[in-house]
Amino acid sequence: MTSAIVLGILLAAxxxxxxxxxxxxxxxGQKIELTAYRGHVVLLDFxxxxxxxxxxxxxxxxxxxxxYRARGLRVIGISLDDDPAAVxxxxxxxxxxxxxxxxxxxxxxxxxxxxxxxxxxxxxxDGRIRARYDGETDMRAIERAIAPxxxxx
Amino acid sequence: MYTILLALLLATPPPDLxxxxxxxxxxxxxxxxxxxLIIQVGFHVLYTQAHIPGSEYIGPGSRPDGIQQLHQxxxxxxxxxxxxxxxxxxxxxxxxxxxxxxxxxxxMGFTNVKLxxxxxxxxxxxxxxxxxxxxxxx
Numbered sequence: 046m047t048s049a050i051v052l053g054i055l056l057a058a059x060x061x062x063x064x065x066x067x068x069x070x071x072x073x074g075q076k077i078e079l080t081a082y083r084g085h086v087v088l089l090d091f092x093x094x095x096x097x098x099x100x101x102x103x104x105x106x107x108x109x110x111x112x113y114r115a116r117g118l119r120v121i122g123i124s125l126d127d128d129p130a131a132v133x134x135x136x137x138x139x140x141x142x143x144x145x146x147x148x149x150x151x152x153x154x155x156x157x158x159x160x161x162x163x164x165x166x167x168x169x170x171d172g173r174i175r176a177r178y179d180g181e182t183d184m185r186a187i188e189r190a191i192a193p194x195x196x197x198x
Numbered sequence: 199m200y201t202i203l204l205a206l207l208l209a210t211p212p213p214d215l216x217x218x219x220x221x222x223x224x225x226x227x228x229x230x231x232x233x234x235l236i237i238q239v240g241f242h243v244l245y246t247q248a249h250i251p252g253s254e255y256i257g258p259g260s261r262p263d264g265i266q267q268l269h270q271x272x273x274x275x276x277x278x279x280x281x282x283x284x285x286x287x288x289x290x291x292x293x294x295x296x297x298x299x300x301x302x303x304x305x306m307g308f309t310n311v312k313l314x315x316x317x318x319x320x321x322x323x324x325x326x327x328x329x330x331x332x333x334x335x336x
Binding site for chain 1: 241244257289293294318319321
């Protein structure tokens with residue numbers, strides 16, 4: 046944990062970039078289209094089943110999804126595993142309460158390259174990227190980033 | 199599940215590993231001298247986005263199929279062949295791929311294996327440093 050990289054790049058100084066759109070099918074056959082999430086705050090998590098920091102974060106993301114769902118938070122996982130079967134097994138084992146899609150290099154490149162895992166993006170209700178976090182991240186930092194974006198209690 | 203847990207337990211390498219620093223490997227690549235066989239034992243999407251030129255993707259060292267492919271790739275080689283393994287998926291002490299791959303090469307009798315020490319991840323410790331990078335499948 047001591048060497049965990051936590052790079053929250055808050056883009057407050059410049060206009061936030063629009064999050065690259067995608068339309069992918071999740072593990073349960075549902076179409077996940079980012080533009081359909083307008084009006085929600087999205088936590089987009091690039092991860093993999095064998096990535097230890099990612100595995101540590103998943104239960105916390107599940108908790109965040111539960112805690113803030115009513116206020117408009119939606120977590121989307123993008124697995125960069127080579128083996129989709131491992132992702133399905135992981136999804137069942139951890140009882141993930143948010144959709145997971147399988148990503149690829151093209152999608153990773155559109156998000157500024159994912160050259161280490163995990164990487165998480167905070168996307169606001171208008172589909173703009175508000176923050177990027179490289180490496181295992183303290184969820185309190187995530188909560189501080191999403192709190193002002195979410196609907197009031 | 200047990201495979202994953204075992205891989206995670208093996209993820210922390212002992213301190214006496216034959217490490218090579220990124221700057222030193224970059225210097226080797228720049229030189230006219232003989233090149234080691236460089237093998238990426240991380241995940242494919244990482245390799246496709248950015249990898250060390252001339253390095254080969256072999257599959258995650260944390261998975262049995264990755265170890266099998268590694269075994270098949272190096273088995274015909276003389277055991278004195280210089281081999282550099284690298285990953286960069288995660289911070290060094292949490293990488294699940296490097297140590298199993300190293301163990302496999304050790305068990306096969308390879309005597310000149312080095313592990314590229316990537317402290318944080320491949321992006322931060324190799325790409326951002328300006329060391330040579332290739333993209334795509336080769």
